[in-house]
Amino acid sequence: MVVAERVLSGMQPTGDSLHLGNYVGALLNWVRMQEQHDAYFMIVDLHAITMPQDPAALREATRRTAAQYIAGGIDPDRSTPFVQSHVPEHAQLAWVLMTQTGMGEAARMTQFKDKSAKEGSEHAGVGLFTYPILQAADILLYQPYGVPVGEDQKQHIELTRDLAQRFNHRFGETFRIPKPLIPEQGARIYDLQDPTAKMSKSASSPNGVLLLTDTDKKIAKKIKSAVTDDGAEIRYDPAVKPGISSLLSIYSVLGGKSIPELEAEYADKMYGHLKVDLAELAVATLGPVRDRTAELLNDPGELDTLLAKGAAKARETASSTLAEVYQKVGFLPAAGG
Numbered sequence: 001m002v003v004a005e006r007v008l009s010g011m012q013p014t015g016d017s018l019h020l021g022n023y024v025g026a027l028l029n030w031v032r033m034q035e036q037h038d039a040y041f042m043i044v045d046l047h048a049i050t051m052p053q054d055p056a057a058l059r060e061a062t063r064r065t066a067a068q069y070i071a072g073g074i075d076p077d078r079s080t081p082f083v084q085s086h087v088p089e090h091a092q093l094a095w096v097l098m099t100q101t102g103m104g105e106a107a108r109m110t111q112f113k114d115k116s117a118k119e120g121s122e123h124a125g126v127g128l129f130t131y132p133i134l135q136a137a138d139i140l141l142y143q144p145y146g147v148p149v150g151e152d153q154k155q156h157i158e159l160t161r162d163l164a165q166r167f168n169h170r171f172g173e174t175f176r177i178p179k180p181l182i183p184e185q186g187a188r189i190y191d192l193q194d195p196t197a198k199m200s201k202s203a204s205s206p207n208g209v210l211l212l213t214d215t216d217k218k219i220a221k222k223i224k225s226a227v228t229d230d231g232a233e234i235r236y237d238p239a240v241k242p243g244i245s246s247l248l249s250i251y252s253v254l255g256g257k258s259i260p261e262l263e264a265e266y267a268d269k270m271y272g273h274l275k276v277d278l279a280e281l282a283v284a285t286l287g288p289v290r291d292r293t294a295e296l297l298n299d300p301g302e303l304d305t306l307l308a309k310g311a312a313k314a315r316e317t318a319s320s321t322l323a324e325v326y327q328k329v330g331f332l333p334a335a336g337g
């Protein structure tokens with residue numbers, strides 16, 4: 001039997017819900033990959049607390065994110081969904097990797113620079129600084145060949161590769177060097193109100209972010225009020241027409257049509273036509289995901305059982321990698337352990 005290659009990824013249980021960027025840039029790609037891979041998908045709650053979180057809201061968001069993974073197509077019989085804090089090895093390996101990371105190397109991470117600037121750098125927590133090292137631990141524990149993420153995560157995967165190579169060099173071959181797997185289309189979805197900014201849970205205007213929990217009416221309204229560009233031509237040109245180009249790329253991934261096909265279809269039509277059709281398509285795709293999420297959340301016991309099963313499976317691999325790391329760095333094994 002050919003053993004399927006392993007892939008692993010995760011999202012933070014922050015904000016009110018996953019959004020269209022997470023769905024298209026990450027989740028759809030995961031669903032595609034689970035067919036051919038031994039796939040692990042985490043809900044990264046340890047990462048979430050690098051920014052202030054309300055404890056009750058965090059617990060709720062963790063379940064909701066798990067439900068959205070499954071409603072979006074992650075099949076728990078095929079893949080392994082789990083909650084990061086259920087597997088203590090993540091924090092344990094992160095500590096070891098922190099001792100192998102340079103201050104300057106960590107300070108160069110653009111997500112850290114952006115987020116700490118937002119907080120005011122004096123107030124930003126140290127967790128925000130070490131965030132990418134925890135992410136490296138998440139990945140390296142499982143020895144995956146690839147990590148499916150949106151484009152914004154490329155730098156973190158590069159750091160993960162550097163840390164793995166450094167560790168292997170210093171302590172002997174231990175980690176597999178993972179590749180970033182970035183989708184060709186939809187790797188970057190833009191804010192509907194500001195088509196030059198990435199759609200993000202922490203966006204300034206809620207109208208620019210299409211949530212997977214939005215009602216049909218809200219989905220349609222957000223798309224119809226999307227910011228578009230001067231002129232009337234429907235053409236993909238992100239530099240000159242960021243608004244229309246962004247709508248075209250969303251249309252293309254959700255509808256499975258290429259951008260040139262869409263340009264031809266809308267050659268004689270107006271912006272309004274494109275928006276009406278895209279709103280309909282978005283309601284048809286995201287509506288069922290929303291409804292299935294609500295059903296799953298109605299039975300939290302079942303969801304928790306599923307996550308416990310995922311964590312138990314994840315720990316088998318994570319603990320064996322961590323044991324090897326502890327041995328390699330020279331920790332004395334606990335007697336009887």
Ligand code: ATP
Nearest residue numbers: 011012021022025026149150187188189199200201
């Ligand atoms: P925040 O903006 O608050 O940092 P986020 O919305 O980027 O959060 P994450 O949990 O950091 O959400 O990202 C989860 C996954 O979704 C990652 O793989 C990321 O690359 C992808 N992703 C997030 N936003 C977008 C986007 N606008 N377009 C495409 N992919 C995205």
Ligand code: LTN
Nearest residue numbers: 008009010011044135138139147
């Ligand atoms: N930083 C990532 C979330 C994340 C992740 C991971 C992704 C944490 N650990 C491991 C892939 C693999 C993000 O912000 N999307």
